[in-house]
Amino acid sequence: MPKHLYLIKEGEISLKGLNRGLFEKRLKNNIKDKLRPYHSTTQRQKGRIFLFVDEECPRERIEKALSTTFGIVGWAEAVMCEKRLETILEKAKELLEKFDATGIRTFKVVARREDKSFPYHSYDMACRLAEVVHEVFPSLEVDLKRPGLVLHLEIRNQAFLYTSDNPGPRGLPVGTAGRGMLLLSGGIDSPVAAYEMAKRGVKLDCLYFHAYPYTSDEALEKVKTLARTIAPYLNGTRLFVVPFTEGQLNIRDKAHEDATTLMFRASMMKLTSQVVRTEGMECIVTGEALSQVASQTLPAMAFTDSMAEYLVLRPLVGFDKEEIIGIARRIGTYETSILPYEDCCVIFSPKHPVTNPDKAQMTAHYESLGMEEFIHRALQETVIYSYDANGESTGTWSFADRMAKMQEDCGSLR
Amino acid sequence: MIAHKTLLCLCPLLDRIGSMQRKTCYFDNAATTLISPQALRTYEETALMHMANPSASYAAGRESHRLLESARASVAEVLGVKSSNIFFTSGATESIGIVMSSLLWAKTPGEVLISAIEHEAVGAWAAILKEKGWTVRTIPARGGFIRPETLEGMLTKSTRLVAVMAVNNVLGTIQDMKGLSEVIRRKESEFGRRIFLFSDSVQALGKTDFTPGRLDIDGASFSGHKIHGPRGVGILYLSTPRIQVLSHGGGQEGGVRGGTENLPAIAALAVACRQLADRNTSHIVQMNRLIRDGLSGTDKTVLSPEHDTTPYILSIATHLPSEVALRMLQDKGYLVSSGSACSNNARGKAESVYRACGFDRYASGALRISFSHDNTLEEAQGLLEALREL
Numbered sequence A: 001m002p003k004h005l006y007l008i009k010e011g012e013i014s015l016k017g018l019n020r021g022l023f024e025k026r027l028k029n030n031i032k033d034k035l036r037p038y039h040s041t042t043q044r045q046k047g048r049i050f051l052f053v054d055e056e057c058p059r060e061r062i063e064k065a066l067s068t069t070f071g072i073v074g075w076a077e078a079v080m081c082e083k084r085l086e087t088i089l090e091k092a093k094e095l096l097e098k099f100d101a102t103g104i105r106t107f108k109v110v111a112r113r114e115d116k117s118f119p120y121h122s123y124d125m126a127c128r129l130a131e132v133v134h135e136v137f138p139s140l141e142v143d144l145k146r147p148g149l150v151l152h153l154e155i156r157n158q159a160f161l162y163t164s165d166n167p168g169p170r171g172l173p174v175g176t177a178g179r180g181m182l183l184l185s186g187g188i189d190s191p192v193a194a195y196e197m198a199k200r201g202v203k204l205d206c207l208y209f210h211a212y213p214y215t216s217d218e219a220l221e222k223v224k225t226l227a228r229t230i231a232p233y234l235n236g237t238r239l240f241v242v243p244f245t246e247g248q249l250n251i252r253d254k255a256h257e258d259a260t261t262l263m264f265r266a267s268m269m270k271l272t273s274q275v276v277r278t279e280g281m282e283c284i285v286t287g288e289a290l291s292q293v294a295s296q297t298l299p300a301m302a303f304t305d306s307m308a309e310y311l312v313l314r315p316l317v318g319f320d321k322e323e324i325i326g327i328a329r330r331i332g333t334y335e336t337s338i339l340p341y342e343d344c345c346v347i348f349s350p351k352h353p354v355t356n357p358d359k360a361q362m363t364a365h366y367e368s369l370g371m372e373e374f375i376h377r378a379l380q381e382t383v384i385y386s387y388d389a390n391g392e393s394t395g396t397w398s399f400a401d402r403m404a405k406m407q408e409d410c411g412s413l414r
Numbered sequence B: 001m002i003a004h005k006t007l008l009c010l011c012p013l014l015d016r017i018g019s020m021q022r023k024t025c026y027f028d029n030a031a032t033t034l035i036s037p038q039a040l041r042t043y044e045e046t047a048l049m050h051m052a053n054p055s056a057s058y059a060a061g062r063e064s065h066r067l068l069e070s071a072r073a074s075v076a077e078v079l080g081v082k083s084s085n086i087f088f089t090s091g092a093t094e095s096i097g098i099v100m101s102s103l104l105w106a107k108t109p110g111e112v113l114i115s116a117i118e119h120e121a122v123g124a125w126a127a128i129l130k131e132k133g134w135t136v137r138t139i140p141a142r143g144g145f146i147r148p149e150t151l152e153g154m155l156t157k158s159t160r161l162v163a164v165m166a167v168n169n170v171l172g173t174i175q176d177m178k179g180l181s182e183v184i185r186r187k188e189s190e191f192g193r194r195i196f197l198f199s200d201s202v203q204a205l206g207k208t209d210f211t212p213g214r215l216d217i218d219g220a221s222f223s224g225h226k227i228h229g230p231r232g233v234g235i236l237y238l239s240t241p242r243i244q245v246l247s248h249g250g251g252q253e254g255g256v257r258g259g260t261e262n263l264p265a266i267a268a269l270a271v272a273c274r275q276l277a278d279r280n281t282s283h284i285v286q287m288n289r290l291i292r293d294g295l296s297g298t299d300k301t302v303l304s305p306e307h308d309t310t311p312y313i314l315s316i317a318t319h320l321p322s323e324v325a326l327r328m329l330q331d332k333g334y335l336v337s338s339g340s341a342c343s344n345n346a347r348g349k350a351e352s353v354y355r356a357c358g359f360d361r362y363a364s365g366a367l368r369i370s371f372s373h374d375n376t377l378e379e380a381q382g383l384l385e386a387l388r389e390l
Helices: A020-035 A059-067 A085-098 A122-136 A189-199 A217-230 A245-254 A257-279 A298-307 A321-331 A359-367 A371-380 A399-413 B004-010 B037-049 B059-079 B092-105 B125-131 B148-154 B177-191 B263-276 B281-295 B322-332 B341-345 B349-356 B360-365 B377-389
Strands: A003-010 A040-045 A048-054 A072-077 A079-081 A106-113 A149-155 A159-162 A166-170 A179-183 A203-210 A237-243 A283-285 A311-313 A383-387 A393-398 B086-089 B111-115 B135-139 B159-163 B196-200 B219-223 B234-238 B313-317 B366-370
Touching: A003 A020, A003 A059, A020 A040, A020 A048, A020 A059, A048 A059, A059 A072, A059 A166, A079 A085, A085 A122, A085 A149, A085 A159, A106 A122, A122 A149, A179 A189, A179 A257, A189 A203, A189 A217, A189 A283, A189 A321, A203 A217, A203 A257, A217 A237, A217 A383, A237 A371, A245 A257, A245 A371, A257 A283, A257 A298, A257 A359, A257 A371, A257 A399, A298 A359, A371 A399, A383 A399, A393 A399, B037 B263, B059 B086, B059 B234, B059 B263, B086 B092, B092 B125, B092 B159, B092 B196, B092 B219, B092 B234, B111 B125, B125 B135, B135 B148, B148 B177, B159 B177, B177 B196, B281 B313, B281 B377, B322 B360, B322 B366, B322 B377, B349 B360, B360 B366
Parallel strands: A106 A149, A179 A203, A179 A283, A203 A237, A283 A311, B111 B135, B111 B159, B159 B196, B196 B219
Antiparallel strands: A003 A048, A003 A072, A040 A048, A072 A166, A079 A159, A149 A159, A237 A383, A383 A393, B086 B234, B219 B234, B313 B366
């Protein structure tokens, strides 16, 4: 059966030592996950993955998959042929005839001969292919520094030809650096934080605190849209929606007004830690950037950190807003993030929040609020929405049922 | 034809909470109303039986034209004016646009006075007129009322147009249009120049005794869907049809509003207008009184003034942000509005009318309850209890 062929360039993975096979395997599986239900196979060869996909699979789908999978530095649709000079030149001509050279004035040929048994040297092949380019596009001139068209030839077990080379998202394959829980708020920062951590290989799920009717159902829909949008980068994700209205009302009624935000953040860390423990994850990820708001000063972050039982990662801590917005635009979350549905009601936002909290004092204050009961109840009502690697919804579950099942499984193991 | 009750069941808005085994009571009739069965039937019959263009010269076209003119006569009778003063439009926003855009022809821009509590359909013209060199000033509306003496102090020789809505869509306050027009006419003779008195009267029709001729108003806008008529149809009243519009289009509606007339909607609107006479206001007064009295002594505040206010609209304030209270009421099965529905599209604007009326401290927690003849006393009692529980 005819197949689409894509050549994929690995980046940082090729620098790995003994673990390299694990990274490559994960990358291959992540790509295949995104292409399902279409069948695909891969061949790995020295820093390259050759991907063969069923012809029924739309090109856009393959290209979306390759441009959202971490671990890929570049990819191109390629032509494969036998290692015979005449065939290579013929295929190169066919490939170039399909290429739209409007507005292009210069070209370059890059030939690589991994298989040294091939009788022609790279330089010879480059010269011969240059003649083919000149034959198809007589007006193009050679420019080795800034070429408009690059024709690649790689001689391996077969000969591979490709013209354009699209940039991939780089990074490491998702799932090679453990699992974590992202606090997803609906703002601009948290989806970008997810992107940054997924780029380093962390497999992430998302957790959102919903305070209906103080926050609207539209705010929840917005967060679901964000989860769907980042799901391809996260190679699929789950969104844990925690109904926390009662907890927030308790904080509003019992906490000092100026400390309500910090008390809420402390409760978030406590609750998320329980989920992280249940799910066997290793870290909590937030979109905090230093000094962006009152709860993101150094003393405030030190306090919220102390309330978490797990490592808290803040990939955006040194970013400024413009940088964050730039990434949000690129990954397609910005337009959703700026929709005017607040993720927190004004009645829970103090006028003068504490920016320099005393850790011991705040911890004692938190303990006086009796949040455990509210956290327990919120977890019982938490709903999990699941999205696959293409952002499609795959189901809804109750976290309480999941916890009960896990306890049952643990019991049977004992 | 599908039975009206069946349509009601199909309406997802009204049935949304019905699926949660609870009846939904609609108290947002100032935003839009449910089309009456008679108006709906007329719409359907006209669409099917009178499909010919009223401008066509064959018999079927002449029949459509006759129906159009008969609808115009019905509407004119309800408004107490001549048929020649009535122009059908696509809605109040277009009616307003026809009048306001006519100012753009002026070679020397003058001054326009717009009340502080206008709907955005009028308010949005301020920026356009300013851009074209007009001076736009705001008439204060303390407590929701525009006082004739305030207007008198603001009128100058360069005033060309005054826009004051007859009944406010947020508070329900009824303006003294007669007093305002008297001031304007007096000043007109003093200055020796005409001043156009325009009144957005969308909430006045059927909610108060409103006859633009007797009140000496020069132009007024009305909307079909606010009086149990269809959407996409409205009325422009002009005391004299001499208005310089931006485009005559195909010359329909005396050149005031070009475009093939929406005959099914116009016929249905005429039916809805005629039905206004059969409405019993005392039922509405009872529901209004029930909620007003029921909220006294609670932590909820009634913002709509007791006097010179239509019973159809009742603004109140709770200690909760409007949107939160609105969602809590929705969950209990009651649909009300936070300020003006059209303004909800842009954050913060819903509050501007309350602030302009001096209700700053209540603005963020304000809710608008608006009644119709479809509401029952039991529903109003239920709403009162739901409000008390907030």
